[in-house]
Amino acid sequence: MKESVESDRPILVQKYGGSSVGSAERILLIADRIEQNLCETTRLVVVLSAMGKTTDELVSLANEVSDRPTGREMDLLLATGEQVTVSLLGLALQNRGILAISLTALQCGIRTDGVFNEARIKSIDTARIKSELDSGRVVIVTGFQGISEANDVTTLGRGGSDITGAALAAALGAESCEICTDVDGVFSADPSRVSNARQWPKISYEEAIEMASSGAKVLHPRAAEICMEYEVPIHVRSSFHQEQGTWIGGGAIPMERAEVVGVTSDAKVAKITLLNVPDQPGVAARVFDDLARAGVNIRLIIQSASSENRARITFILDLEFLTPVQDLVGHWETEGLMSECVIENDVAKISIVGSRLASTPGLAARMFTVLAGAGINIDCISSSEMKVACVISSDRLDEAVRTVHEEFFPVGERV
């Protein structure tokens, strides 16, 4: 059993995002960081995103040759981005005498459902990764991509490298999954918008999922879901220093912590309101089924009580999905599913998130009150167990985030 010593050591999965590998200099910094950490007792799997500028260049080339670049060939094109960064980090580590190997999704057995541009990971055959780790190598893996049954390259959608990191951590039984990024951890609000935003030492998986789903850019919500299911702690931390960041999951959250952990926002969303929708079973199902088939991600659905057998359905989505929705609206009108549609693309969404929201009366009311006090009109409201979201005018968003954050995290007060 020559592997026994190596294979006893715990595995750490580290994911570095696009800004952390954005240039040759940045990649050398990551190589420094890995070299410094190698004295520790863990075996290391590194997942990389593409350089942001590479992706931009590839998208721009695709737009030059095609009116609507999408599907299989677009995935094959974009997947080159991570292949470039993993090769470069492999070369950089090898140049320092560190044993390292760069693997593509195929080489490390990441199999997906084969849905181009938005694939989901079905399984990971970890044999090659484990054998490379057992040979004492740092294993560097392309994030964002997988391979279908037919050996076609499929990408996991925006932020997909987080999902790769989480899925590998789960499949390998890693001791933790580090999300190394350009912020120091998870904050009570976006620190670039709110100067006194607080960094949390620890939050729950559920809070991370809600925050990520409502606009916080720290990690992909599916990554948190996977780690929650497989009980892998996540550590969101800076790529550029060694300070502790924010731990997600992995043990109890302190009893005395705040009810609200974050004020999050989506600046660029559109609001679609379907008017005069027949109040019959199956209509909403038909509408959202059509949207799902068109690949439109809905961020929020609000259906108010109907009057005179006519309902009103409102939903919020990212601006990029406006075109497919406009196509569908024509259909729905023809088929009598609605008589009028109002599209607003100057709206924003602000949310408060916390696992005790439902059990702590009055938090939602405090949010509505301070918004009203600032003269910010709330267009619609949706709340769930762990989140209260308000749609407001996008030109008031910055002010709204600061005002709501100040209500729950007054300047000078420590949690």
Added chain:
Amino acid sequence: MKESVESDRPILVQKYGGSSVGSAERILLIADRIEQNLCETTRLVVVLSAMGKTTDELVSLANEVSDRPTGREMDLLLATGEQVTVSLLGLALQNRGILAISLTALQCGIRTDGVFNEARIKSIDTARIKSELDSGRVVIVTGFQGISEANDVTTLGRGGSDITGAALAAALGAESCEICTDVDGVFSADPSRVSNARQWPKISYEEAIEMASSGAKVLHPRAAEICMEYEVPIHVRSSFHQEQGTWIGGGAIPMERAEVVGVTSDAKVAKITLLNVPDQPGVAARVFDDLARAGVNIRLIIQSASSENRARITFILDLEFLTPVQDLVGHWETEGLMSECVIENDVAKISIVGSRLASTPGLAARMFTVLAGAGINIDCISSSEMKVACVISSDRLDEAVRTVHEEFFPVGERV
């Protein structure tokens, strides 16, 4: 047998080089060309190189992160170049409503011996390509690369896309292999050096191999070797128009054709002369075995008759191999294989090529005579059945090529 109609149609393999796919505009031109040709009765497999500038950028990134970027990770990095061009051409064709699919080396079963940076193709499993062709698709394949037994990406070395094209043409039993490039065909000399160089309608495989090996850039000699073995005619032609280029192989060469088909040259070569080499069996074997292990390609070996039990070995190589050779020279000296080494890097090689050279007396003498007449000193000479090569001073090369070409192809005279 739903495939019967499709699978009866002959297969044409077209390879486009780096300058033909160097930008989005160029790729659109290739898409135009393919669209115009689709009315014809062949099934089409297109092999692409990387954009030249992409390769340059990748090499420069690799040099930023590593002192000596090479090996496995370098292949993984460079292989992204062709993945980009095949994806883009796929998108461009699909955008015109043409059924097309882009395949990587893995997806089209190109297996190599696993030697990184200089792999050789061992086998091609054509199942996927054939099934895509039978579905009526244009199949676009990444040139230059293959996959090892361990599923590692391996590249075929410089000019490797020609080899991919030839190997696919052989494996698929293609009716011909088109090498589409930025020149119109095979010429009696480089048209950019010799204004009255003649384009040949047809040359033999052997002539093509000798010309390619002695500096003509038209195609990789291994590509011609593969096509010769599998009896696939090659058509070297322009990417930018539809005129006939030069056919290689595929039937008899006209009886009355010229003895000399080309004057070729290598401008940037180095000459190494080992002096006082012991005249014992095994010494030359040892020297060239060491060179082969160091990955040094030798262009020419000249060993003159020995005197006083001491031989003199001269060899010619590309300038890029000077560093590994200098390392070896130290070794050889220590081990008494030689006592002195003269390295000259200001030399060039000029050759005449023709399949009737050996059977036509006086051709070599005519070459030596015109060089002497122009006052150009011949440093050494090597000749084979189909080629006479002379090493001369590099600053006289242009003049030498024009002078020798004028001797065999006088201005105004037609062959």
